[in-house]
Amino acid sequence: MRLKQLKLKNFRGYKAETIVNFDDLTAFIGKNDAGKSTILEALEIFFNNKLVVCERDDLSVGVTEDSIYITCVFDELPNEIIVDASSKTSLEEEKLLNSNGDLEIKKIFKCSSAKPKPAVKIICNHPIDDGFNDLLSLKQTDLKKRASSLKIDEDSYDKRSNVSIRKAIWSSKANLTTKEVELEVTKEDAKKVYGVIETFLPIYALFQSDRSSSDSDKEIADPMSVAVSQALQELQAEINKIKSEVQQKAIETAGRTLAKLQEMDEELAASLVPEFKSEPKFDSLFKLSIKSDDDISINKRGSGVRRLILLNFFRAEAERKLSAAERNKSIIYAFEEPETSQHPSHQKLLIEAFLELASKENTQIILTTHTPALGGLLPTASHGSDKVLQKITETLGVxxxxxxxxxxxxxxxxxxxxxxxxxxxxxxxxxxxxxxxxxxxxxxxxxxxxxxxxxxxxxxxxxxxxxxxxxxxxxxxxxxxxxxxxxxxxxxxxxxxxxxxxx
Known part of the structure; x- marks a missing residue:
């Protein structure tokens, strides 16, 4: 997937809905306190909500609502998704794409608590006819009842597959009415489908210009976490096989248990369905760090040295992507003021690494700067029209x-x-x-x-x-x-x- 657009509303200085478009390389250029870092941090909250956590104080001053809205739009979507071992489908077939054929995910942070948790919705052209608008939120038994009430031939669908039943129900209506709605993804297959969608979302790695030093300095830990995530992606086929076999064996055991229960209480057994509540988090099992050979923690070194390590992380990634035709999960590198604490020659190398990475498939670069030398090296395609370019040159003094x-x-x-x-x-x-x-x-x-x-x-x-x-x-x-x-x-x-x- 590729990040196409960000929509912000009620988030810090972005009170009215603000739309930001993204390309393979996107640069935000402007004076201090212009809102550049806010965009990068909004994306961090959307994708991770860890390095930067949404807080009540992030709500724009003076708004009448009590909710923050962060919406991301994605294109270059997967051709198919697998809800369970036997159900292949697509976002289009599940009616989950917006009017432009893109995936639009909206996260709503209600600021009634100090650290609000997001409610997630998918904005999509979805059926609105009664009896056809709630299929993703129904259990399998209810889907079967719905199909039966609509007199749909049982031979036209697989009764073991929710995907197949939904498809048969939607296909049964000649003129299915659709409308752009905000679809809840908290119940049944809507929740399952969103869980699968999350596995396709880009990895978002934010590198801030000013952060405190600690024994687990994120400035070093973050790229190493990305390295672990990428290693896991390269082994995704093997991991999926292991996960599928574990799930299958566990479900077989649960099935045998329910079969025995049916002998004693048929009604109770019929109401129970084995289900995995969440996907296993393999990336949390592996921790990687870089240590000085003299046992001095990297975070105790100068800021220039720490960020020089990051520079070479990007250069190494650029070289690796140049030498290998990768087709893995996409990744977004967001770098705030990469010129900080760096010699001018290092700045140039960093930009060259950014440009090399941005030219590769499945990789996007986002950065902010207010330095003339760095802004001057960025491609004009990432700036915009002549009018915008003129404004940038005046702002930066290029x-x-x-x-x-x-x-x-x-x-x-x-x-x-x-x-x-x-x-x-x-x-x-x-x-x-x-x-x-x-x-x-x-x-x-x-x-x-x-x-x-x-x-x-x-x-x-x-x-x-x-x-x-x-x-x-x-x-x-x-x-x-x-x-x-x-x-x-x-x-x-x-x-x-x-x-x-x-x-």
Whole structure:
């Protein structure tokens, strides 16, 4: 699953319903206290409610309601879900998708208690006709009675499968009326289906910029918890097999017990159904940490060192995902102010790791910053329209590199190593009589922008347009073979179409 949208209402500064859209990489840029961290923490509450816990004081000041609403919308949904060993179905078949065909989960935190617990609803286009609107909340015996009362042929469904009975009932009505409703998921199969949905939800890992040190410092523990979760996902098939066999054997034992009970009290036995109340939590069985070789706790080291460990966690993940075609459960890395306590060169490496991760399937990156250097490295696709980009450059104070009044043309390059390359190339070509002047002598400026689809290149291009200077773009093709159409090649082709001097 992929996080598509967040809706907030009555949560801290977001009093009116606020909708936030997400992409593979989403950056929140703005001044302090603008509400950037609130969005990341709302997601933490939605997915985990552990590192950040919903509290009564999170209710927006001045609202008349006493509830906080945090809603997440997901796309890229699983093709099928398994409610029990014999019942394969889908979210579409169970009428659990909203008007756009997405999964929309709403969590309501009633602030009558100090630490409110969420009530969960699925917002979906669901049947509203009497007799057809409550099927997910019925026990199997009641489903059978409903099917019988509607005179549905028993041969048209499997009496052992709630999924099959529901499908037969819904199919029996020619013009089933549906409407977007808030469906409760607290009873019977609605509860079971939501339990299955939870296993598909993305892992959400939040790394905050300012947190207290303790012996179980979350700044280190969180990525290690993610590592455990990912290891379990890679063994999901084996785990599911073990879980299924345990459940089957346990249900067989329960079945034999009920069979014996039937001999003594048939009515009581008929009213009892074996059921597993919750899914086993395998990730809570494994604890992983990183320890200094001199027995000094990592949390006692400097904040820069602690966050440097995180940096390399991201870099390691990027490298692993580049070398393996993963199809596991999706993961969202949310990083608040990654520039904190880091050397500028480390900041650049971190952003490169973010971009590599975000380009892979099943991975999304969310981050916040108010640092010009970091904001300038982010791709413009994660910022929005020219109007938004202009506002961001003004807010952050992102400036283009100074350009001399004598400059005749510009070449946009990726990094400072390209300057060394071109200066050496020009020197060799001039010494061998191939050219008359070097770029420097011809007043052609080399401007490193870190790429040509980020904020730094965008503001540089505004300067180019302002002064009407001819320019060129020099990028590594990043091609692995002749037929590759890489991101850099697409960027250059886009600029060729829309400008007069790109090359």
């Amino acid at each position: 400036l283009p590199d100074p350009i001399s009044n004598e400059t005749k043309a510009l070449i946009l390059i990726e990094g400072k190593t390209d300057i060394i390359f071109f200066n050496h190339l020009c020197k060799v070509l001039k010494e061998n009589g191939e050219i008359d002047k070097t770029f420097q002598e011809a007043n052609i400026a080399l401007v490193p922008t870190g790429g040509c689809d980020n904020l730094k290149s965008w503001i540089t291009m505004r300067t180019v347009d302002q002064f009407g200077l001819p320019f060129g773009i020099f990028l590594d093709s990043d091609k692995m073979n002749d037929t590759d159409n890489t991101k850099n090649i697409s960027t250059v082709n886009k600029n060729i179409k829309h400008t007069r001097g790109a090359s």
